[in-house]
Amino acid sequence: xxxxxxxxxxxxxxxxxxxxxxxxxxxxxxxxxxxxxxxxxxxxxxxxxxxxxxxxxxxxxxxxxxxxxxxxxxxxxxxxxxxxxxxxxxxxxxxxxxxxxxxxxxxxxxxxxxxxxxxxxxxxxxxxxxxxxxxxxxxxxxxxxxxxxxxxxxxxxxxxxxxxxxxxxxxxxxxxxxxxxxxxxxxxxxxxxxxxxxxxxxxxxxxxxxxxxxxxxxxxxxxxxxxxxxxxxxxxxxxxxxxxxxxxxxxxxxx
Amino acid sequence: xxxxxxxxxxxxxxxxxxxxxxxxxxxxxxxxxxxxxxxxxxxxxxxxxxxxxxxxxxxxxxxxxxxxxxxxxxxxxxxxxxxxxxxxxxxxxxxxxxxxxxxxxxxxxxxxxxxxxxxxxxxxxxxxxxxxxxxxxxxxxxxxxxxxxxxxxxxxxxxxxxxxxxxxxxxxxxxxxx
Amino acid sequence: xxxxxxxxxxxxxxxxxxxxxxxxxxxxxxxxxxxxxxxxxxxxxxxxxxxxxxxxxxxxxxxxxxxxxxxxxxxxxxxxxxxxxxxxxxxxxxxxxxxxxxxxxxxxxxxxxxxxxxxxxxxxxxxxxxxxxxxxxxxxxxxxxxxxxxxxxxxxxxxxxxxxxxxxxxxxxxxxxxxxxxxxxxxxxxxxxxxxxxxxxxxxxxxxxxxxxxxxxxxxxxxxxxxxxxxxxxxxxxxxxxxxxxxxxxxxxxxxxxxxxxxxxxxxxxxxxxxxxxxxxx
Numbered sequence: 001x002x003x004x005x006x007x008x009x010x011x012x013x014x015x016x017x018x019x020x021x022x023x024x025x026x027x028x029x030x031x032x033x034x035x036x037x038x039x040x041x042x043x044x045x046x047x048x049x050x051x052x053x054x055x056x057x058x059x060x061x062x063x064x065x066x067x068x069x070x071x072x073x074x075x076x077x078x079x080x081x082x083x084x085x086x087x088x089x090x091x092x093x094x095x096x097x098x099x100x101x102x103x104x105x106x107x108x109x110x111x112x113x114x115x116x117x118x119x120x121x122x123x124x125x126x127x128x129x130x131x132x133x134x135x136x137x138x139x140x141x142x143x144x145x146x147x148x149x150x151x152x153x154x155x156x157x158x159x160x161x162x163x164x165x166x167x168x169x170x171x172x173x174x175x176x177x178x179x180x181x182x183x184x185x186x187x188x189x190x191x192x193x194x195x196x197x198x199x200x201x202x203x204x205x206x207x208x209x210x211x212x213x214x215x216x217x218x219x220x221x222x223x224x225x226x227x228x229x230x231x232x233x234x235x236x237x238x239x240x241x242x243x244x245x246x247x248x249x250x251x252x253x254x255x
Numbered sequence: 256x257x258x259x260x261x262x263x264x265x266x267x268x269x270x271x272x273x274x275x276x277x278x279x280x281x282x283x284x285x286x287x288x289x290x291x292x293x294x295x296x297x298x299x300x301x302x303x304x305x306x307x308x309x310x311x312x313x314x315x316x317x318x319x320x321x322x323x324x325x326x327x328x329x330x331x332x333x334x335x336x337x338x339x340x341x342x343x344x345x346x347x348x349x350x351x352x353x354x355x356x357x358x359x360x361x362x363x364x365x366x367x368x369x370x371x372x373x374x375x376x377x378x379x380x381x382x383x384x385x386x387x388x389x390x391x392x393x394x395x396x397x398x399x400x401x402x403x404x405x406x407x408x409x410x411x412x413x414x415x416x417x418x419x420x421x422x423x424x425x426x427x428x429x430x431x432x433x
Numbered sequence: 434x435x436x437x438x439x440x441x442x443x444x445x446x447x448x449x450x451x452x453x454x455x456x457x458x459x460x461x462x463x464x465x466x467x468x469x470x471x472x473x474x475x476x477x478x479x480x481x482x483x484x485x486x487x488x489x490x491x492x493x494x495x496x497x498x499x500x501x502x503x504x505x506x507x508x509x510x511x512x513x514x515x516x517x518x519x520x521x522x523x524x525x526x527x528x529x530x531x532x533x534x535x536x537x538x539x540x541x542x543x544x545x546x547x548x549x550x551x552x553x554x555x556x557x558x559x560x561x562x563x564x565x566x567x568x569x570x571x572x573x574x575x576x577x578x579x580x581x582x583x584x585x586x587x588x589x590x591x592x593x594x595x596x597x598x599x600x601x602x603x604x605x606x607x608x609x610x611x612x613x614x615x616x617x618x619x620x621x622x623x624x625x626x627x628x629x630x631x632x633x634x635x636x637x638x639x640x641x642x643x644x645x646x647x648x649x650x651x652x653x654x655x656x657x658x659x660x661x662x663x664x665x666x667x668x669x670x671x672x673x674x675x676x677x678x679x680x681x682x683x684x685x686x687x688x689x690x691x692x693x694x695x696x697x698x699x700x701x702x703x704x705x706x707x708x709x710x711x712x713x714x715x
Binding site: 120124125126128129130131132133135 | 496499501526528531532536537539540552553556557598611
């Protein structure tokens, strides 16, 4: 009897959270329009979300590309098709690895920072103080951070991809001796505009989802040290799972 | 705001870097995208007609004795002769290619990308801008090769090979559409 | 005094000198009643103290006055208008006439002291930079922290942070100042400074003040009017002297801080002996 109550309570709590996020998203979109009048704040958040994640994104991109180079070479030469390395690396990076890995890294680096920052602002009454000072914290705090993440994500993915391609070329051409022209011409003939678009659409969607979750969790966090910690964990878990889930959906849509 | 200037510069750099990467991906990678050519690369253009270019693609290398001397710039179709019309751009330092040279389409590795290989002729007049290479050999289409191999194989030894031959005979029709 | 929400009544009802008029307010959070028939009048130019044991909804009262929460029944009139009946933009306009000091200052942690004080000015006006500078330094001077203008909030002590927050609260020259537990966690010197500042803001600038606290002794020295909350409504009101002389047990217990009285030391629990013996589980 009591366990059933608890279970339905959990279910209801889940539904409630989902609804809260939905309402928050609607309010956030409205606030985004208003916050466009404060480009300075958005710039600051692009810096926080984007420029500060740049090093980790570039390093990860480089090594991902290099692994693709080694692995691709190893598998492809079993079929005598090692010249197709450029094609394999480009498609893997553009369509999957770039958007997904960047989104996961972004959730860990920028998402957690957003959640804990907003959570602490709530815990120390800063958001309430803004409301009392007749400044809407949705358009002053939440919306610029959301927009910053939304703008930074596609740029980070693009940088990840380019560095990744460079890493793959470094291994394929530099180390394993594939012709540079073959590498690029194979890549260019195999990649269609649709593949590039798919990658960009994915990166925009992931950017929106991760930023929304991070800002929402920070905003709804219990205003205590423990609550902020839990909210940060939830940000990573929820945005990682949702990123992979949406990746499946988007891949199916673009297929 | 605190440290506004350095923040703005940092953001600016990040956005420029990101946009540059984005532009690179959208224009340079897909075959349909517009290629930025930073001025015309010096050199000269020649053409050649092939019966079958196989899997040759724009951007593929043109080689002589294994050395890259140019690349494929365009692939067309001749409505009169029903042959493929391949345009190549040769780098300026390779200016002494005899006019009776011989162009063939070769494959790198077993399944690798295809490229144009040029074997030199003997004349002392050289290819120049707009010349056509007359002697050509088509791409070796792997599927045809396999078909032949299995045909021979099954006629010499009946049994397991026949099934493989049947499979081999079907695939070309499905996968041979460019 | 029914829970009518018609705006016509709201604009006509309150008396002239009542800046904030809380009438018969009922409010509950998740079904737990916080207020049941609360009545408080804050008169212009006076310091009104709202006292009560922890958990009696003192902070909730401030949120009702600033229009962050709305009463379930009854009405909260601010500057003569029912705050619940106002559209969002009007609520914001009303808030601009109020200042609020938070328990821990609630300074924005990513900008320095100067920018914190300048924040409301920058948000609500288009004053030139030189004028903002003069204005902010004047207010910082008033709380004695002009020298700390370039510090970050993290570098301030609790008392200093609260003084900066006070400078921020008065920078837009509000008509009403709300203080949420201004004395909590301060050393005696900082406490004395804050007390003096509250008095000074009230006398020199004529700002109506509402101080929410449970520090009875401190409040008694500055308050013109006091309300004692308990169980969701006002149990006693008057000057601090009136409260001190009150013969109500609740008032007496709170004013003297004794452990025994109407407010029980023990949280409600089943019978001690039977629980220890474990006979109540069946």
